[in-house]
Amino acid sequence: MQFRHEVLENGLEIVAEVNPDAFSQSLGYFVRTGARDETPEIAGVSHFLEHMMFKGTPTRTSLDVNRALDDLGSQSNAYTSEEQTVYYMSVLPEHQSAALDLLTDMMRPTLHQEDFDTEKQVILEEIAMYDDQPPYGAMERAMEEYFGDHPLSTRVLGTRETVSGLTAEAMRAYHRQRYAPGNVCLVASGAVDFESLVREAAERTGRWEPANTDRKRIVPHPTVAEVTMVHPPATQQYTLEYSPSPSILDPQRYVYRILASILGDDSGSRMFWELTDKGLADMAVAFTNEFEDCGIFGLYLACAPEQQSENWERIESILRGARTQAITDKELELAKNKVRAGMILASERPSNRLFSIGNAWLSRRKYETVREATENYQRVTRDEVQAAFEQLANRVQVRVSVGPEPEA
């Protein structure tokens, strides 16, 4: 296993974890752009653009792109989040050159009006699909309430209105700005020929024009809020709460991830034993979500509407228990073992390593082996987790709940 890193003249960075014994390789373009980099009138453009990247290049039609992806036998896809947009494919090592050629070509799409209009319908279908799933609406609303006028409040999918109003021209401008080589990282894992990768990437991205791609880091100032939404066909009540936690750049994040596991992992945690195991809730979990300038500590409850308030009180009571029921050494050990085993098992596939390596590089410019990454958790002490637990008692929380019409 060897880490390799190169910066091309145009500013494009290339990082790879090379494992000559692997059966496959994965390649991905990680672009440092997402919903937070959009202005309100173009909300949803990052995600819409991600779809459009598959719709044709100067040398390939949309059908050609799809056929080429399948010709390589690739397992490929893309996703957009608040902070990044990622295009990736896993192929057999002998297809490296062709895979890189295709993926690089896709990064400079033609964005034809006709394709844009058809794909807009697909995006609107995706929005409608999520609109029919009540928990998703709660998640979007909780982000809006928590972040207020902070850029992280922007919905990744945009809204029906913003997507309908988007123009191909606005998308082209966004692409020129955000997909400049200095804002993109080519990531590879598995059986990779790194020298060829660098040489061929340099040839194929030579004409990519640099642009200024700043992102403002702003600390959000959430204020306490509680919102109840009604989704008439819903049968369950879904409640989501966000409060502050460390950012992706803050070493404290490992402490909070361990704390989330101890309090609210989907199995074996305090919330599991108190709620899920007892059959009181379909789901009761805690998690962290980290961004460049801040993080959120999340709590999520799915249960019968009539049990929501009692169940939420149970969760509150667990969170108030910092002093009376301190974190034990055993809980810490179990959480660490779980995290470590999960990371090592997942790392056996180069396609999983791609995301660990790409995400770490894009957000922190740091490479860690799987062992080093697990060490970050092993170092966490009980006192640190306990201190974070005690902080939760004073948290500023934003809570959103969605469910059916309350019974009269």
Add this chain to the structure above:
Amino acid sequence: MQQKLLQHRLANGLVILGERMPWLESVAFTFMLPGGTCREPNDRAGLAGLTLELSQRGAGSLSSRDVVERLDFLGVERSSHVSTFYTTMSMAAMASVLKPTLEIAASILLEPHFPESELEEARQSALLELASIEDDPAQKCFKELKQLRFGELFGRSSLGSEEGLEAIELEDCIRFHSQFCKPNGSVLALAGNFDWDEVVQTLESLFSTWSGATDTEPGPVVPYRGAVHLPHESQQTHIALAYDAVPYNHPEYYRGRGIVGILSDGMSSRLFTEVREKRGLVYAVSASSHSLKNCGSVLCYAGTTSNRAQETLEVTVDTIRALANGIDKDELSRLKSRVQTSLVMEQESSSSRSSQIAYDWMYLGRVPSRQEVLDEIHALTCESLLKHFQEHPPHGWTLVTIGPEALEFSHAVST
């Protein structure tokens, strides 16, 4: 593609299969036992799942909490589920903890406590899981499709029904477990980094007191035709569609599977191209092969806003029927390329391999090697696929839609 299937049968009849993947650090195993939903009494729908859940709430020397904590301590990832014919329990962990992990699995199978005190909690969990499907119309649509197509016995959801779950008593779980958790007729498949002789020795000792067989076989599955609409206040209409196809154990299965691949595998597949790329009708559209022993089906899904649902249904069915006009050799070459990649990548995951081995054993009575599958796929020609499609044209349609309005669907009655 070198691989070797290790095989051993315990005196009690349990079949143990293994495939060493020494390049991995992990090992995974899958138990498949014949306690599927089709074995549930009709008034106890949900019994198989509830029994499985309850069997993990305390076993041998371990309490319910001990089971979870011990597995977490060892870093074991686990999953268990119930299907129409089988109960499946899978675990994956680092190779060094295989033995203690197998010990816990053996306790769950052989010495479950079935604590009275936990029945109510397990029942409530099951009822909540069943209720949550109501808020996921796409998933609900498939649950209803299977129910309509395969009937009360074979189309039953593993989640059971409210009435069934409410009626289950502790004795039902104990009886179900003692009837269907038997070594003879079950399989344990391991894949990953392990020492075969040690594994066999461990299992010989762990399962020395286990005995018995599941002696009855479920009857044949006969699919039903027809169309049902379930009104739902939603933006999208969800369309789940099924038609007859050859099952997994059919000599021409790979031809049938190849046709489904042309239809739905990859971004250049027919359905993705016609329904989504050209017309923008959907975000999600797909088809997949589904087998219930002797009964094969193709299951399709499309979700679209209601005013375009009729068009979506028609384009989907027309796209399926248009396979009769021939298959392009480039399409077939892409299909072969995709299969080859996924077979190679199967070597990167002990979990996927162990469940595939167990599934193959139960459905085929043998485990085809990767080379055999690859040879089957390479042998496909445009002509052989077309001939198969002509001999097995889509018929026996079943349709379930969920959304504001019902759709017109003449195929259900006319074919």
